[in-house]
Amino acid sequence: MTPAQFNTDEARWNVVSKNNSSADGAFYYAVITTGIYCRPSCRSKLPNRSNVEFFTTCDDAEAAGYRACKRCRPTETSKTEETELKIIHACRIIEESETSIKLDELAAKVNLSPYHFHRLFKKIVGVTPKQYAARHQSRRFQENLKTSPSVTDAIYSAGYGSSGSAYDKKRDQLAMKPKVYRKGADGVTITYGLAQCFLGWVIVAATDRGICAIEFGDDSDTLPEQIQARFPNAQLNKADIGFKTLIEEVVDFIESPEDTFQIPLDIQGTAFQQKVWEVLRQIKPGETMSYTDVAEQMGKPNAVRAVASACASNKLAVVIPCHRVISKTGKTGGYRWGAERKKKLLHLEKEII
Ligand SMILES: [Zn+2]
Incomplete structure (x- = not known):
């Protein structure tokens, strides 16, 4: 497998001339004048561009009559490289998939055991496959936000879709203006979902304008009451599966805090x-x-x-x-x-x- 970014000779030469190891395992270069082939990151003297040929595999280079370099030992593909390529491949699979893929399915696609795969993915990418997928979907979600009339519409059109039956898609014309809020959110529909995080249960509640409450509790049963107490006259609806990604975004943010939170908020207060x-x-x-x-x-x-x-x-x-x-x-x-x-x-x- 050759990652797309190293598909052209120009891109390959660019990597070779920089001694960059990011392409190791993706291709090899051979030097016509010496008859030797190397990994892109080889520290040997940079040959003239006109004397260089590229090969996707060591076998191809050897079939063309080249010998492996004794310095960078291209035939000894390190375990690390192989693993990294597998993980990169898994990232592409996640990005290209319209629906979420189960961990064991993903692991099988790159020939790793689920446990090993999960650990390696986290180590190399920095987040779990699930978080990676959530972030990727969230990017799509952010794009949808710009064009959708409301947050909940964006959630649905980003492909987290449900049948829609459990959720009233009719937009609330009143939204939550401060005046409405002071009336206990009379006439406002609030959708909420629950999840667990390292601080216990978390409830995420949103109006059509954005997230209006995020709260913690020990008991998932009492959390909706907590929201109802904040917005006494609001109509509270439990979200269906379509809300899952929004909640995952919030949990992800709680567990790995960043400077800014991208999802719109419906902030109510004096x-x-x-x-x-x-x-x-x-x-x-x-x-x-x-x-x-x-x-x-x-x-x-x-x-x-x-x-x-x-x-x-x-x-x-x-x-x-x-x-x-x-x-x-x-x-x-x-x-x-x-x-x-x-x-x-x-x-x-x-x-x-
Ligand atoms: Zn070499």
Whole structure:
């Protein structure tokens, strides 16, 4: 298998002239004047372009009369290269697939045991095959977002589709304007889904405008009630399978925090709360601020208690990182979803960054 990026002689020469090892195993180059063939990364003197021929396999080069270089030993394809090529191949399979592929199916396609495959994939790509697939689908989802009239439409048109029967696709004309929110989200439809993450259960709730709540709990049964309490008059619907990727995106974000969260949010709160949350969203993973710092940054140094209360009113756990605000003395401080979860989150972020 030759990865597409090394299909032309021009691209191959480019790699050879840079001694780049990224193409090792993908092709070989042979030097007419010496009769020797090498891996692209060979450290021997760079030959003249006009004396170079390319081969896809060692056998081809040898059939053409070339001998293997003693320095880079092209016939001894290292295990690492073979594995990397297999994993790259698996990535392409994931990208080209319209539906999700089971782990053991994917592993079988590249001739590895599921366990071994999963471990190698994570080591080489940095995320699990499932996360890789979710990210790939999410990119498609992001593209759909630009053209779809609502988040839920985008979810469905991105190919996470369901029959649609369990979900009312009729768009809510009221959406969630602040006025509606103050009325307890009267007339608003909220769709929610549940998943497990390293902090226990997480519920993700969305209106047509975006995600309106992300909350943690120990018990999956009580989490919808928690959302209903936040939006007392909203119509709460449990999502069908079409919501799965959105939830996976959120869990992925919680477990490997990045600077920005791409999915639209439907942030509801008073003007003051919104301002506090805006400051919080600027705190990067691995960093923290004190409540006093936040108040000062807002130009309201005396509003420390109001800042703390706005942090406690946050409905979008982790996405609005209120857990990154700690007490001035360096103590973790309180957290709406439990101090233990706050500690775990901060610990994780320090480890990753
Ligand atoms: Zn060589």
